[in-house]
Amino acid sequence: xxxxxxxxxxxxxxxxxxxxxxxxxxxxxxxxxxxxxxxxxxxxxxxxxxxxxxxxxxxxxxxxxxxxxxxxxxxxxxxxxxxxxxxxxxxxxxxxxxxxxxxxxxxxxxxxxxxxxxxxxxxxxxxxxxxxxxxxxxxxxxxxxxxxxxxxxxxxxxxxxxxxxxxxxxxxxxxxxxxxxxxxxxxxxxxxxxxxxxxxxxxxxxxxxxxxxxxxxxxxxxxxxxxxxxxxxxxxxxxxxx
Numbered sequence: 057x058x059x060x061x062x063x064x065x066x067x068x069x070x071x072x073x074x075x076x077x078x079x080x081x082x083x084x085x086x087x088x089x090x091x092x093x094x095x096x097x098x099x100x101x102x103x104x105x106x107x108x109x110x111x112x113x114x115x116x117x118x119x120x121x122x123x124x125x126x127x128x129x130x131x132x133x134x135x136x137x138x139x140x141x142x143x144x145x146x147x148x149x150x151x152x153x154x155x156x157x158x159x160x161x162x163x164x165x166x167x168x169x170x171x172x173x174x175x176x177x178x179x180x181x182x183x184x185x186x187x188x189x190x191x192x193x194x195x196x197x198x199x200x201x202x203x204x205x206x207x208x209x210x211x212x213x214x215x216x217x218x219x220x221x222x223x224x225x226x227x228x229x230x231x232x233x234x235x236x237x238x239x240x241x242x243x244x245x246x247x248x249x250x251x252x253x254x255x256x257x258x259x260x261x262x263x264x265x266x267x268x269x270x271x272x273x274x275x276x277x278x279x280x281x282x283x284x285x286x287x288x289x290x291x292x293x294x295x296x297x298x
């Protein structure tokens with residue numbers, strides 16, 4: 057686990073992504089992410105839904121039972137709350153569902169971003185995250201680029217899971233998709249994609265995580281089981297009294 061605990065904050069200036077089309081295979085990624093978002097929207101209830109970042113804001117959440125929905129980003133169109141995602145101007149425990157699509161990939165301080173989400177989420181609130189996997193064809197292409205031209209920071213899915221566990225989240229589901237990581241059409245490409253997702257999920261370019269915020273008990277629970285006192289001690293006490 058130690059390898060996943062190194063500091064993730066950077067001083068690099070990362071250019072945020074404004075549209076799914078700017079990503080490699082962006083149209084397909086948006087469609088596949090939307091399908092997975094749709095499958096969870098009907099299971100989430102509450103009063104406030106928060107979509108963080110421009111990519112999250114472009115996802116359709118009209119199927120959600122949560123009426124009040126907020127698009128939050130530092131700038132952009134159709135943004136209801138203009139704010140730094142690392143310092144959200146929201147009350148503690150005020151959000152029931154948060155969607156974070158590929159924002160960790162372009163965050164200078166992903167730990168702080170997750171801490172802010174943890175702060176504003178209600179107990180049993182749901183967090184949905186998608187991001188790039190460095191152990192994939194997309195990750196290999198990114199690694200081979202010159203350092204100055206790399207725009208995204210790729211974190212291993214297990215590293216993201218470690219961060220969530222440290223914050224007290226319970227992971228409900230983790231999925232992987234986009235094995236080919238490119239614009240491919242035809243039945244053969246679809247077959248290869250299906251095989252990759254089923255048998256080689258950890259080499260797919262995108263991970264999709266659903267987690268719930270849980271509260272851990274702060275007071276120890278006494279066990280009903282008690283050890284019997286050894287007989288030799290009872291005999292010693294009886295002897296003293298005698």
